[in-house]
Amino acid sequence: MTLYEKEYGIEDCNDLITVDEIKKLYVFDKLGETIEKVKPHIRKDHCIDSRCPSSVDGYSPRLSHNGKEVWLDLSANRIPSLLEHCCIVNEYCYTQSRQKVVIIHNITLKKSLRGNKVLSQMIQRQKRFYKKNNFKRIVLTATHSGLIVWHRLGFKYMQKRDELKILKNLNDYLKEVHSITKRYKSIQEVEAKLLYGDDETENFTDWLMRKNINYIKMIMEL
Amino acid sequence: MKKVYALTIMHENEIDFQCLISEDGKYFRVQKDELDYETMINELLSNGYTSVKQVDTEKITHGDYVYEKAVYEEEHKVFHTPQEIYEALLEDGFDCKLESQDNFIDVLEFSIDGQDLGIEVITATNKMKITTAANYLFKAANNEDYEPVEREKSGSYSLVLSDTQTNSSIKESILHILNELKSMRIDAEKFFKKGHYYSFLMSFIDIASMRHLEILTLKVGKGKNDKISLNKQQLLQIKQAVETIQTSKSFDYKKTQEDWLDAFEVNDKQERKFKLHSVDGFEDDGQLRICYVESEELYRKIQEHSRNVINFRGHYISATRTVKIESATVATEKEE
Numbered sequence: 001m002t003l004y005e006k007e008y009g010i011e012d013c014n015d016l017i018t019v020d021e022i023k024k025l026y027v028f029d030k031l032g033e034t035i036e037k038v039k040p041h042i043r044k045d046h047c048i049d050s051r052c053p054s055s056v057d058g059y060s061p062r063l064s065h066n067g068k069e070v071w072l073d074l075s076a077n078r079i080p081s082l083l084e085h086c087c088i089v090n091e092y093c094y095t096q097s098r099q100k101v102v103i104i105h106n107i108t109l110k111k112s113l114r115g116n117k118v119l120s121q122m123i124q125r126q127k128r129f130y131k132k133n134n135f136k137r138i139v140l141t142a143t144h145s146g147l148i149v150w151h152r153l154g155f156k157y158m159q160k161r162d163e164l165k166i167l168k169n170l171n172d173y174l175k176e177v178h179s180i181t182k183r184y185k186s187i188q189e190v191e192a193k194l195l196y197g198d199d200e201t202e203n204f205t206d207w208l209m210r211k212n213i214n215y216i217k218m219i220m221e222l
Numbered sequence: 223m224k225k226v227y228a229l230t231i232m233h234e235n236e237i238d239f240q241c242l243i244s245e246d247g248k249y250f251r252v253q254k255d256e257l258d259y260e261t262m263i264n265e266l267l268s269n270g271y272t273s274v275k276q277v278d279t280e281k282i283t284h285g286d287y288v289y290e291k292a293v294y295e296e297e298h299k300v301f302h303t304p305q306e307i308y309e310a311l312l313e314d315g316f317d318c319k320l321e322s323q324d325n326f327i328d329v330l331e332f333s334i335d336g337q338d339l340g341i342e343v344i345t346a347t348n349k350m351k352i353t354t355a356a357n358y359l360f361k362a363a364n365n366e367d368y369e370p371v372e373r374e375k376s377g378s379y380s381l382v383l384s385d386t387q388t389n390s391s392i393k394e395s396i397l398h399i400l401n402e403l404k405s406m407r408i409d410a411e412k413f414f415k416k417g418h419y420y421s422f423l424m425s426f427i428d429i430a431s432m433r434h435l436e437i438l439t440l441k442v443g444k445g446k447n448d449k450i451s452l453n454k455q456q457l458l459q460i461k462q463a464v465e466t467i468q469t470s471k472s473f474d475y476k477k478t479q480e481d482w483l484d485a486f487e488v489n490d491k492q493e494r495k496f497k498l499h500s501v502d503g504f505e506d507d508g509q510l511r512i513c514y515v516e517s518e519e520l521y522r523k524i525q526e527h528s529r530n531v532i533n534f535r536g537h538y539i540s541a542t543r544t545v546k547i548e549s550a551t552v553a554t555e556k557e558e
Contacts, residue, residue: 105292141274159262160261161266161314164314167257168315172315211315215274215275215294217272
C-alpha cells in the first residue's frame with residue numbers, strides 16, 4: 001500500500017476537472033499587484049487527450065504524455081529558463097476509493113514574485129478551488145528545501161515519523177547553529193528568521209540535506 | 223507470557239517518551255509522551271513506513287519549454303517488533319533505549335498487613351485503593367502522568383511498581399514524599415494544585431480507614447533507610463493532617479510597613495511562630511493571627527524583614543485558628 005493510492009486510467013478528464021474550471025483558478029485577479037501582471041498563459045499543446053476539452057481562447061491545458069497531468073505554464077513572457085517562469089505542474093487523479101486527489105509536482109515562481117506571500121495566496125486559492133471541485137486532498141513530495149515552507153503553507157507531513165524527525169533536527173539545528181536551548185514542541189512555533197543562515201552559518205534546509213532528510217510526503221486535506 | 227520491552231526516547235537526558243511494547247508489537251501502552259510519539263508508534267505498527275527516494279528524472283520537452291519531473295520510488299517497510307522500531311528511531315538520530323522488562327528495577331513496594339488483607343482474600347475494593355495510591359505516589363514523585371509496571375506479590379498483599387533503569391532516580395523522590403508524610407509535613411502549595419500529589423494524599427488517607435489494616439509498609443530499596451512503616455495510629459494522624467489542610471482557606475496577605483510582626487521570642491523560634499495583624503475575610507477578624515512556618519530558612523527571612531512590606535501566602539487552618547505560611551516575598555524581590 002502506498003501513501004496515496006492512485007488509480008490511473010482516467011476515462012474522462014471532465015470527470016476530474018474541466019479546463020474552464022482550471023482556467024478560473026489561474027486568473028490571478030484577486031492576488032496582489034505583482035502577480036496581476038502575470039496573465040495565465042495556458043500553452044497550446046498537441047498532446048492533449050482527445051477526450052478532454054480542447055481549447056479555451058486558443059490555449060489548452062497541456063496534458064502530459066500519459067494523459068494524467070494538467071500542466072499550465074503561467075509565464076508572462078515565456079522566457080525559456082525554468083526558474084524565470086511561474087510554472088505549475090499538477091496531476092489530478094483518483095484514489096482507489098474513487099476520491100479526487102491533486103498531486104503537486106512542481107510550483108516554480110518567478111524570482112520577482114517570491115517573498116510576497118504569492119505562493120501562500122496561490123495555495124489558499126488552490127485549496128478553495130479544489131475543495132469546490134470536490135477534491136479531497138492535495139499531496140506532494142517535498143524536497144529538503146520545501147520541508148518547512150510547505151508545512152507553513154498548511155501541508156502536514158503524511159507520516160508522523162517524518163514530522164518528529166524534522167522537529168528533532170530543528171531543535172538540534174537551533175541549539176548547534178544558533179545556540180538556542182529552548183525546546184520547541186512544534187515547527188510552527190519557530191520564527192522563520194531562525195531558519196536562515198548567513199555567510200558563516202548554515203541554513204536549516206542545508207542542514208536537512210546534510211542529514212539526508214529529503215523527499216517527504218506531505219498532504220493537505222480539503 | 224509475551225516478553226515486554228520499554229522503548230524510551232530521551233531529549234537532553236530527560237525522558238521524552240516511554241512506552242511498553244509486547245515482543246510481537248501487538249500491544250503497547252504509553253507511559254509518557256511529550257510530543258505525540260504515540261501516533262508515530264501506532265503508524266509504524268499498523269501501517270509501516272514509506273520512504274521515498276528520487277531514482278530518476280523525466281525530461282519533458284514541449285517546444286521551447288523543458289520540464290524535469292522527478293521520478294520517485296517508494297519503499298514500504300512494515301514494523302512488527304520493538305527492536306525494529308528501535309532501530310528505525312536510531313537511524314533517525316533519536317536518543318533512544320530499548321530495555322527488556324527483565325531488566326526493570328523495582329521502585330516501590332506498597333504492602334499492607336492485616337487479618338483480611340492477604341492476597342488470597344483481599345477484596346477488589348481494597349486492592350484498588352492500594353493500586354490507586356501507589357500509582358499516584360509514583361506520578362507525584364515523577365511529576366509526570368506516566369504509569370509504571372505493576373505486579374502483585376503473594377503473602378500479605380503487596381503491589382510492586384517497577385520501571386526502567388533510565389528512571390531509577392525516581393526512588394529518591396518517592397522516599398522524600400514518604401519521609402515528609404511520616405513527619406506529618408504536607409506540602410500545602412502542591413496539595414492545592416490538585417495534581418498527582420493531591421490525588422496521592424486523598425487516595426492514601428482512604429487506606430487509613432481500611433478495616434483490619436495493621437501496618438502499611440512502603441519500600442523503595444533494600445537499604446535500612448529505604449523502608450517506611452506506618453501503623454494504623456500514624457495513618458490516622460496523617461489522615462487528620464490531610465483533612466486539616468483540606469479544610470483550610472487560602473491566605474494571601476500583603477503586610478505594609480505600618481503593620482508589624484511580633485513575638486519572635488525564644489519559644490516562638492522553636493515552633494517558628496509569629497503574630498500578624500488580622501486580615502479581612504477570616505472568621506475572627508480583628509484578632510491577632512498566629513502564623514507558623516515550617517522552614518527555618520523562611521522563618522529567618524521573615525524575621526529579618528519584619529519591618530518591610532511582605533507578601534505572605536499560605537493557608538488559614540480554621541481548626542487551630544492559625545495560618546500556615548508557605549511563602550513570603552519581600553517587596554523588593556521578584557516573587558518566586
